[in-house]
Amino acid sequence: MSIDPHQIDPATWLADQRRHAPRMLRRLLLTALADAPLAIVQAALLAWLAANLLAGRGGLWTPATLLLLALALRAVAGAARARYSAGVAADITRTVRERVADALLRGAGAALPPGEASTALLEQAQAVGRYHAGFAVQRRVASLATVLFLVAAFSVDWIVGLIFLCTAPLIPVFMMLVGTGAQRAADRQLDSLRFLGGYFLDRLRGVLTLRAFAREEAERRAVDTVNGEYRRHTMKVLRIAFLTSAVLELFAALSVALVALYVGLHLLKLVAFGPGPALTFGTGLWLLLLAPEFYQPLRQLAAGYHDRAAARAAAEVLAPLLAAGGQTGDGPVATAATAAMATDAGPPPALTLDALSFRFADDQPALFEQLSATLPAGGCLLLRGDSGTGKSTLLRLIAGLLAPQQGAVLHDGRPAPLLTEHTGRLAWAGQHPWFVHGTVAENLRLVAPEADDADLEAVLAECGLTALPAGLATPLDENGGGLSGGQGRRLALARALLSPAPLLLLDEPTAELDPASEARLVDALAARKGTRTLVIATHSPALAPLADHSLWLSAAPAPGEKEETTPRHWEAPAHD
Structure with missing residues (x-):
């Protein structure tokens, strides 16, 4: 309401x-x-x-x-x-x-x-x-x-x-x-x-x-x-x-x-x-x-x-x-640190984008108009498009951090849960991650308190973080100080992969990786496909084999054109 x-x-x-x-x-x-x-x-x-x-x-x-x-x-x-x-x-x-x-x-x-x-x-x-x-x-x-x-x-x-x-x-x-x-x-x-x-x-x-x-x-x-x-x-x-x-x-x-x-x-x-x-x-x-x-x-x-x-x-x-903000005040509020935490997060959800329209302000052009897509549970949706076409914004809409002006985001046929309701249901790895003051190990254990050092080192290796200055004891501040920008993004990705959340929202996970590290990360994501629903915003064609659907976004679609999904391969979408 x-x-x-x-x-x-x-x-x-x-x-x-x-x-x-x-x-x-x-x-x-x-x-x-x-x-x-x-x-x-x-x-x-x-x-x-x-x-x-x-x-x-x-x-x-x-x-x-x-x-x-x-x-x-x-x-x-x-x-x-x-x-x-x-x-x-x-x-x-x-x-x-x-x-x-x-x-x-x-x-x-x-x-x-x-x-x-x-x-x-x-x-x-x-x-x-x-x-x-x-x-x-x-x-x-x-x-x-x-x-x-x-x-x-x-x-x-x-x-x-x-x-x-x-x-x-x-x-x-x-x-x-x-x-x-x-x-x-x-x-x-x-x-x-x-x-x-x-x-x-x-x-x-x-x-x-x-x-x-x-x-x-x-x-x-x-x-x-x-x-x-x-x-x-x-x-x-x-x-x-x-x-x-x-x-x-x-x-x-x-x-x-x-x-x-x-x-x-x-x-x-x-x-x-x-x-x-x-x-x-x-x-x-x-x-x-x-x-x-x-x-x-x-x-x-x-x-x-x-x-x-x-x-x-x-x-x-x-x-x-x-x-x-759409809050009636009922129920507790989940913080960003707990949004990815759960011991039993449940099965992966199916996603549906139903005639989605969104703009940041009434005097600004719409990023999406009547955008529709369907992703089965455990599938992988790739968001592709030039920078500024709204890939990160679409991830926020799927997460429930933004509300569309028209249409709806459905998780298993129900409206996308609010942040106060989906504790543990999704994990986010963005381009500008935030951390807590502490070590790498402490930041990873935010989402997996029972994980031992071997589990942490394994997920760091999947994300190409085997050469940290002090390993798991590397100190961090809120902005990831102590790591380079690329290492900070990969640490956020490792935190998302380590969490039990059934829905993973990843924003440019392979950016600035060499081919070998990128291939290792693609294998890590492929291993989680089926048990997790993946939505990935990316420019990299190396992730194309993972895609069940690819959604192409453009800044200004030509008249009569509509963006839609293309199954199982990375190609320009068909037009009406």
């Missing part, structure tokens, strides 16, 4: 993200709610101990022991709340980041500059996690704790309860009054951060050009100017946050002072209205100790209000982005 990004309500989307950590959120809420009754008990025990001490009565050990126990329980609850809060923030942030990364891989963020995409992946996803770990939970805690404190106060002295009841709304009312300004400031800060990320990335990419034209100092000053603008927007957000906190602290302090004045005047017997004359020192002290605790949840809610503003600003960007 297609999702219109313009129909996504950011507030609804933001609230819906709490389902990514339901158990941790329940634990966080319980530990946060435990603080209110413990605060009431602590105030009562402290008042009891002080009253006995002032009256010179014995029996101090019992209230002292219970008070220490209450303090310990409150400390434990606070520590548990901090732990679960960090867990909720981490779980939701990680899930949102995985979904954003998945949407970006599908091309949903094609209109986003790289700087804005990185901001969405990092800062904005983190803002969503902070919101659910802080403000969203504290809002429920404040409402329930306020009711509990009011019940306790009214049960002893209705005048103090009335003071609490009349002053408590001042805090949320003031939060709503400043909410619009805080939201606008947060939006401006987010826009400034997104612009700064893209601006700085563009300068890094063009650093050689800037040096060639002696523009380093001018661009450094320009970056400082943009950074200063972001700093000013950040300070505006902080100014509103601190001003709000200061005013709310003032309201709370005045309310506590009002309670203290009422209790003190009655204990001195200077006034006699209300139930005050019945107040004892212990009861009055308990009410006085209760006053700051009553306002503490509301102050914490106000302190986290800027997290709400930041999360709402992030949701304005993330909700349409994820909707454009």
Whole structure:
């Protein structure tokens, strides 16, 4: 089902993200709610101990022991709340980041500059996690704790309860009054951060050009100017946050002072209205100790209000982005590292390209128009054509990383599974592979954790990688640093061949290989044919004997011509 990004309500989307950590959120809420009754008990025990001490009565050990126990329980609850809060923030942030990364891989963020995409992946996803770990939970805690404190106060002295009841709304009312300004400031800060990320990335990419034209100092000053603008927007957000906190602290302090004045005047017997004359020192002290605790949840809610503003600003960007990526949010998201991992990946799938049409943008020419092909399970499809005709793009469509404008890609007669659904079902070896920091062996064992050194060396030999600098212990970075470009592509191919994935998508696997190495690799692919379905984009005629079907792609087909498959040999396709 297609999702219109313009129909996504950011507030609804933001609230819906709490389902990514339901158990941790329940634990966080319980530990946060435990603080209110413990605060009431602590105030009562402290008042009891002080009253006995002032009256010179014995029996101090019992209230002292219970008070220490209450303090310990409150400390434990606070520590548990901090732990679960960090867990909720981490779980939701990680899930949102995985979904954003998945949407970006599908091309949903094609209109986003790289700087804005990185901001969405990092800062904005983190803002969503902070919101659910802080403000969203504290809002429920404040409402329930306020009711509990009011019940306790009214049960002893209705005048103090009335003071609490009349002053408590001042805090949320003031939060709503400043909410619009805080939201606008947060939006401006987010826009400034997104612009700064893209601006700085563009300068890094063009650093050689800037040096060639002696523009380093001018661009450094320009970056400082943009950074200063972001700093000013950040300070505006902080100014509103601190001003709000200061005013709310003032309201709370005045309310506590009002309670203290009422209790003190009655204990001195200077006034006699209300139930005050019945107040004892212990009861009055308990009410006085209760006053700051009553306002503490509301102050914490106000302190986290800027997290709400930041999360709402992030949701304005993330909700349409994820909707454009075709994500409903159901189910876990597979990362690129796990997309090829499985212990039992199943039989090889049959592939069908059904009237496939694709273009990157409405104002660009179509790469494919009504493209159709059928490949049986365990077969081999070769994609041939000049550079730029869309072979790599077609591989991404088959993998489910891109969505066609028309037509469909079918795996065993069903729509191509999304990246969130085909964990272990395919392995990809592209022209620009990515690796993890570690050794060659560690990168290969990402897809075959149980493989021994002999298995790894065998697949490396099939791919012509017998002369690595340190063998299986050769260190790598994300870009394959430590290997040449050709060795990096062959290592990615070895990783794909080692995986148990029943569908292999290979992009120019024989590029830059000498004839002997190319023949060895062709034999390795032939050995896997039948148990794997192979789709290979290539310029090399040496792979022609593997082909059950060859699909020819051209940049601009002549009128009346249609690309189709040619069985079992490498020749120009027939035309209608």
